[in-house]
Structures are given as C-alpha cells and as structure tokens.
Amino acid sequence: MSLKNFDVGRGIGKGQFGRVFIAREKTSGYIVALKMLSIEELIKANAERQLRREVEIQANLRHPNILRLLGHFHDNIFFVLILEYAAKGELYKQLVKYGRLKEKKVSRYIAQMAEALSYIHKKHVIHRDIKPENLLIDLNDEIKIADFGWSVHTPSQRRKTFCGTLDYIPPEMIEGKEHDEKVDLWSLGVLCYELLTGTAPFEEPGNTATYKRIAKVEFTLPDHLSYDARDLINSLLQRDPKRRLPLKDVLKHPWIRKYKK
Numbered sequence: 001m002s003l004k005n006f007d008v009g010r011g012i013g014k015g016q017f018g019r020v021f022i023a024r025e026k027t028s029g030y031i032v033a034l035k036m037l038s039i040e041e042l043i044k045a046n047a048e049r050q051l052r053r054e055v056e057i058q059a060n061l062r063h064p065n066i067l068r069l070l071g072h073f074h075d076n077i078f079f080v081l082i083l084e085y086a087a088k089g090e091l092y093k094q095l096v097k098y099g100r101l102k103e104k105k106v107s108r109y110i111a112q113m114a115e116a117l118s119y120i121h122k123k124h125v126i127h128r129d130i131k132p133e134n135l136l137i138d139l140n141d142e143i144k145i146a147d148f149g150w151s152v153h154t155p156s157q158r159r160k161t162f163c164g165t166l167d168y169i170p171p172e173m174i175e176g177k178e179h180d181e182k183v184d185l186w187s188l189g190v191l192c193y194e195l196l197t198g199t200a201p202f203e204e205p206g207n208t209a210t211y212k213r214i215a216k217v218e219f220t221l222p223d224h225l226s227y228d229a230r231d232l233i234n235s236l237l238q239r240d241p242k243r244r245l246p247l248k249d250v251l252k253h254p255w256i257r258k259y260k261k
C-alpha cells in the first residue's frame, strides 16, 4: 500500500505532525481520510515510539462510535494513517455554527459516547480526551471519537489555552491525584453541558480561574435546560469520582431513554 493507491483530495484538517486529506482508494473507490505525518517532524519530536503505541491501541479498537484506523504505511517522507472518513466533519464546527445543539440530538450523542466509553473501559483504556474538538460526525449523524491526542490542532478560534483546553480536566487530575476511568464520566458531563449550552461549565478566560472553578465544582445550569438534562449533568459533574453516575446507568437515565431511537 502506498500513496499511489489513492487519489488525494483537499485538506480537511491539520495537526502538529501533519495534515489530513480526503482521499479515494483507486481500486475500491472507498473514501478515507489520509493523515500524513512528517517522519522528520516525528523524529525531531522523538514521537515515533508513542505513535507506534497509539497505532497499536487504535488498530484493535472496533466500535461504531470510535473512528477506525483502517491501515498505515510510510515512504521516506511521510508516515501515513488511513483513517475512516466522517462525512459531516468535526462536531465542534456544528457548535460554532449553531451556538448550542437541541436536547434530542445531544441526548443521542451522549448515549453513543457512553456506549463507546464503556467499550474503551472494558479494554482498560481511559481518558480518550473527549471534547468537541476530538469528535467527528458521520453520514448518519453518528458520533466518532477520533483521538487527536496526536495532532494538537492549530489554535482554533475556540480554545486559546496553550496546552489545549483545561475545561475537560476533572478535579482529581487538577490536584495531581491518581485517576481512573471515572475521569471520562466527568468529561462526559462537561461535554453534555457544552453541547447543550455552547459553553463549557467552568470556562474562564484564564487557566487559574478555570482551575479554581473546577476544583470547587462551581457551575450553574441555564434555565432553558430540561429537568432530566440537569439531573444527568449533576450526576456526572460530581467531585468524588465514586459518586459519578456509572456508564451503564447513564444509558438507563430518563434523559437518554426518552430520545432513544
């Protein structure tokens, strides 16, 4: 497999180590996303070992709501990842476009995220960095976790903070305590809040202010939210990880059940 097997189209994303292009595999006509990583950059950043580890993890994740790594190859300039193409692009662009999303749509996205996270947790993989910037939407409006752990997005208009956003980091990680898969329950609560309101619950212009509000779990729920939506957010944004609603109960929550297909 090499680049000769593909008709490469326009750029659809860019990251720290390279760019992403839409492409069509010539024999099958299959549309994919090709992520071209500069080998020189990878070596300079001493990142090739971590890349191999990530490829290992991603290659054996098979779930409808986790973006598939279909394959990879390299020539002497690029390491190329063949990734599943998500036809409706990045979720946060919807957020920028519409400001906030309807409860029915968010409820379905959160249900899909809970399914994907319980699959990931069963594989003892955690903290897949779930925030709108890492989520893609496919043709049937299904969410795809595309772990951009790799490519730090060029400063998008949404997050100015240096190391990517702190908005999704739970209190235990802010305080440098050990953490477990329950960090993803917190992030799911932050994601649900942000998709329903258009802003993250602890968002502040400065990092220290954000830290403070996260540590004190200081957030308010806007009036337009339904009772059930508030209840789910409150049961996930719990300071004590053990008190956060487990994923299996998220999937049985009234706000999730009432919009299920």
Ligand SMILES: CC(C)CCNC(=O)Cn1cc(-c2ccc3c(-c4nc5ccccc5[nH]4)n[nH]c3c2)cn1
Pocket: 012, 013, 015, 020, 033, 035, 051, 054, 055, 056, 058, 067, 069, 081, 083, 084, 085, 086, 087, 088, 089, 090, 136, 146, 147, 148, 149, 150, 151
């Ligand atoms: C194996 C390991 C190192 C991690 C593999 N995962 C990644 O590299 C994460 N990643 C996914 C992408 C990515 C970016 C954009 C897309 C798209 C896509 N579809 C679009 C439709 C309209 C506008 C933009 C679009 N981007 N489909 N699949 C993608 C995949 C970029 N980095």
